[in-house]
Amino acid sequence: MDIRHSTDFSELFRVVWSTFTVYLSILTLVGGGFLVVDIYHRPRWVLKHKIQKGKNLMIEKGRLRGLLNNILLNSTVVLLPGAVVLYFLLKWRDSDLSFTPPAIPTFFLHLSGFVVIEEIGFYYSHRLMHSSFLYKRVHKKHHEWTAPIGLTAVYSHPIEMLVTNLIPFLCGPVVFGSCLVTALWWFAIAFTVTIIHHSGYHLPLLPSPEFHDFHHLKFTGNYGVLGVLDRLHGTDKVFRESSRFRKHRFVFSSRTLT
Numbered sequence: 001m002d003i004r005h006s007t008d009f010s011e012l013f014r015v016v017w018s019t020f021t022v023y024l025s026i027l028t029l030v031g032g033g034f035l036v037v038d039i040y041h042r043p044r045w046v047l048k049h050k051i052q053k054g055k056n057l058m059i060e061k062g063r064l065r066g067l068l069n070n071i072l073l074n075s076t077v078v079l080l081p082g083a084v085v086l087y088f089l090l091k092w093r094d095s096d097l098s099f100t101p102p103a104i105p106t107f108f109l110h111l112s113g114f115v116v117i118e119e120i121g122f123y124y125s126h127r128l129m130h131s132s133f134l135y136k137r138v139h140k141k142h143h144e145w146t147a148p149i150g151l152t153a154v155y156s157h158p159i160e161m162l163v164t165n166l167i168p169f170l171c172g173p174v175v176f177g178s179c180l181v182t183a184l185w186w187f188a189i190a191f192t193v194t195i196i197h198h199s200g201y202h203l204p205l206l207p208s209p210e211f212h213d214f215h216h217l218k219f220t221g222n223y224g225v226l227g228v229l230d231r232l233h234g235t236d237k238v239f240r241e242s243s244r245f246r247k248h249r250f251v252f253s254s255r256t257l258t
Contacts, residue, residue, distance in 0.1 A: 007088075011097050015087040015180060018099075020080060022184050026191045027071070027154070034150030034199045045254065049201045051213050055147035056200065070141075071154050078161045079154075086170055086183075093177035101181050114172030114186050115226070121168025123224035127235070129164055130220065139164075148198040148216045153191075197225075202247065210248035214239050 037046050038056055090097060102110075129139035142156040156165065169190060173183040197212040215222035221235045230236035239245055 007091075011091075012084070012087050014099075015090065015097055016080070016083040018180065018184055019083045019086065019187060022187050023075075023079060023191065026188055026195065027151070030192050030195045031150040031153065034195065034201065037201070038149050046201060046203065049203050051200050051202055051210065052147040052217065056149055059149070067151055067155050070156070071151060074154055074156065074158055074161045078158050078166060082162070082166050082170065086174070089170075089174045090177070090180070090183070093174060095173075095177050095183075096179035098179075099181060100179065102179050107182055107185070110172070110176045110178045110182050111186060111189075113176055114190070117172040117175060118168045118190065119224055119226050119228060121171055122164060123229040125164040125168060127223045129160060130223070143216065143219055146216055146219075148200055148213065150195045150199040153194045153198040193225075202251070204251045204254050208248050208250060210244050211236075211239065214242070214244050 036042065038059055041047055041057070087097070096102075101107075128134060138157045138159050142152070142160060145152045145155065154161065154165070169187075172178070173186060178186075193207055196207050197209045198216075199209055200213060202208055202210060211222050211227055212225075218238060221238050222230055223235055224230045227236055230239075239248075
């Protein structure tokens with residue numbers, strides 16, 4: 001296939017621009033919002049929901065600079081090219097790349113499938129990253145933050161960003177041949193949840209980050225997103241036996257979890 005004759009460059013721009021805009025918006029609003037709390041300790045009431053008490057109350061400038069530099073690196077060498085590749089894959093799947101919304105049943109069916117695909121892809125690739133060879137050379141970078149903050153969701157070696165984070169994330173829309181609108185909603189929802197899981201705060205009305213925060217604390221176990229495959233393989237055993245497991249729930253009250 002001759003790419004020059006098969007590529008609609010206005011369509012390519014639309015896909016890349018919209019996916020990257022969603023990414024940067026969530027990174028800024030959600031990740032940046034948590035960073036404001038971490039740096040300025042405002043609003044104060046959020047601090048009582050800190051999971052690892054006393055951690056990251058003062059983030060060193062050098063460490064923060066390294067975090068932001070790594071995010072810039074991954075954004076330019078992995079995520080931006082990934083958006084271009086996504087265009088060609090969705091084009092190959094004959095997806096609707098306009099901004100036409102899908103039928104509601106189709107939208108929720110596809111989202112459900114995305115969740116399953118990401119759980120499988122992330123669990124096994126993440127567990128592979130904990131092998132001795134890959135952990136020392138690749139995954140250890142992400143674990144430099146034993147008490148993660150929101151922006152560490154995209155703090156990793158570029159190989160990990162591609163293999164563990166991006167590919168499982170994009171597989172769903174490609175497998176289902178989803179329209180662009182469905183894919184964008186998936187990116188927004190999944191990326192928001194990922195940042196919350198790294199935020200270090202267990203806030204009311206938000207998904208519980210206890211599961212993944214425990215993984216950063218202990219360096220092992222809790223490899224998935226939903227915990228289904230961890231339960232199946234027994235890799236959540238230490239977590240389930242800890243006091244943190246009792247706190248791993250959706251909460252409605254602003255009272256501190258005990």
